Amino acid sequence: MAVIKSRALVLEKPGKDPLVREIDVLDPGPGEVRVRMAASGVCGTDGHAVEGTHPLRGLPVVLGHEGAGVVESVGAGVTALREGDHVVCALAVPCGVCRQCARGLAAHCNSPKRAQAIAGLAADGTTRMRRDGEPAHPFFGVGTLSQYTTVRQEQAVRIDSDLPLDEFCLTGCGVITGVGAALNIGQVQPGDTVVVIGCGGVGANVIQASRIAGASRIVAVDTLPEKLDLARRFGATDTVDARGDVPAAIRAIEPDGADIVFEVVGNPSLTASALTLARVGGKCVMVGIPPVGATLSLDAFALVGNRQLLGCRGGAVVPARDLERIVRFYRAGHLRLGELVGRRLALEDVGKAFAELGSSSFARSVVVF
Template sequence: MPHEVHAVVAAKQGAPVELRTILVPDPGPGEALVAVQACGVCHTDLHYRDGAINDEFPFLLGHEAAGIVEAVGPGVTDLAPGDFVVLAWRAPCGTCRSCRRGRPWYCFDSRNATQPMTLAGGTSRTKSGGGTPLTPALGIGAFAEKTLVAAGQAVKVDPAARPEAAGLIGCGVMAGYGAAVHTGQVGSGDTVAVIGCGGVGNAAIAGASIAGARRVIAVDIDERKLDGATRFGATHTVNSRRTDPVEAVRELTGGHGADVVIDAVGRPETYRQAFYMRDLAGTLVQVGVPAPDMTIELPLIDLFGRGGALKSSWYGDSLPSRDFPVLIDRHLGGRLDLDGFVTERITLDEVESAFEKMHRGEVLRSVVVL
């Protein structure tokens, strides 16, 4: 019997989101039904609403979520009703060429639920009795009272963590933290610069600090964000609206540049800054997501002569089943301040307003609490 719940839907490109009634099926083989307790409002949801991801409208938005497993389908053995979980948008298949080579964090066939969630009513009917099928954001769709996911997307964590904090590791925190720890491989004594001090950038700052970086330099154009970055472990800040950030970082690193530079913005100008902000043989990690039409041009002699590594970080090169419980444990142990990312708690009908605040740079994360 499908479950009738309220959810946030982007029906048309660029139009304000709507609170609609949707139908969520009971879980089939390999699936889990999750009662959502909290879900962060991420830039990716805004990209879906604006048609910057694809045009498969209508979208069921929301993906940075934590909740309680209500039911599991046939064949699911590692989850049970009552488990507290964080939802991941990467669930390794175990059989693709990347998984077989021992690199499941790059899985090329990540699993999602196979049954569709649908709008309630309407003239177009599915086998489950619902109306128009919805495309869930990042295969999750958690701006809803309940959602259906592949069982591998639901990662059990310590239930002592508050849902509104725990859910944030499902996307932004994991992406930023992993960009520093996994992709950038920040080590003890390293110098690190992070460009962009939103949720992902601050998570990268936290990750670098936890990994033992000697100096963590936060770079942004907003003084308020720079002040906030110190809460997560930044030892120095650079306002790139007031000074040349490349020269400022060099001055803070003995004239050399940083060992690891993380671009959490994803624009041509920030990538270029990050490229020249590195020490010789340093590492550049891009975790900020660029628009499809953006390009970058660099002198080939500089690519060769400066050496080092230029890396893209997909979801922080994370393995959710391994990393989510670790990050929750670090949070509960006082080493990772997940509460610091939560700017405000809102309801489902305030998501559109949260998009506006995010666009104006007023919040790290608005979190829907159900």
């Protein structure tokens, strides 16, 4: 094995445009694998990192956090993977030994090992990427907008080699978060009425998973008519233009309120409004990530009606478990991934994808290496 040169999208400082640069990707250490990336989605959270509204654990940052590829080499002690395996890069990997994991709550693992992995640090406290000889930090511990990346073996979840990597790259974040929000946190039940506010990449998958779970009515809310059209294709039964009177429109559809409302934008004022759209005993799930330091002001009386306000850290997923479920849905024809991809482009053209974040007519742009 040897250090590999890799073209990668590097953010030197929030507020500045990220640029394609050459980096060094080091050999995998014990318990690690190096992955030759096949494809990576461009997620809104990457845009938040560029804007400076998402916390970064070190600079410079190699962007990208939803990707898939092929294992190029393995470090000492790796037993679950071998060279040539097709993998999805996972973000939230439970440690398996902390109090939460021991109680069967692996999705809520909050151990130092998990935090270290998400910070892009290996077990020895260093990174496996270098920019001009200095450490570079893979975003969310994976840095998938790079030709190569090195991750812990637990962060590389093997999938069957016949599955399309340019579609399954999206399962690393947008798909698994949306599906997890609906099935793990909201726990959509047959016959439920669901409202989804924000119908981009994650929202579209909340809609898909709610349909799979048997929701009888799925109301999509967005400001872009193109996103509402997209929502209908994924299973929305009703659409509401967010530029109008949303509460009145929801009441016209479901006078008693929705069973579950998903706020997928990350806007605290929208979250407060979303809570009031839930029925007595209903739920509001805050899926979108608000800016660091943002505060939430709401009518506390809304909680008196036994309404629940729930957070959503990445869909409360255990990657190996939830990706297996996603593969089953995909093979059965229930979960559509190809339709999420509106554009495939080269790494050098990734600026187009960033410029359209939040305003495109489709769910995701995918960089294909």
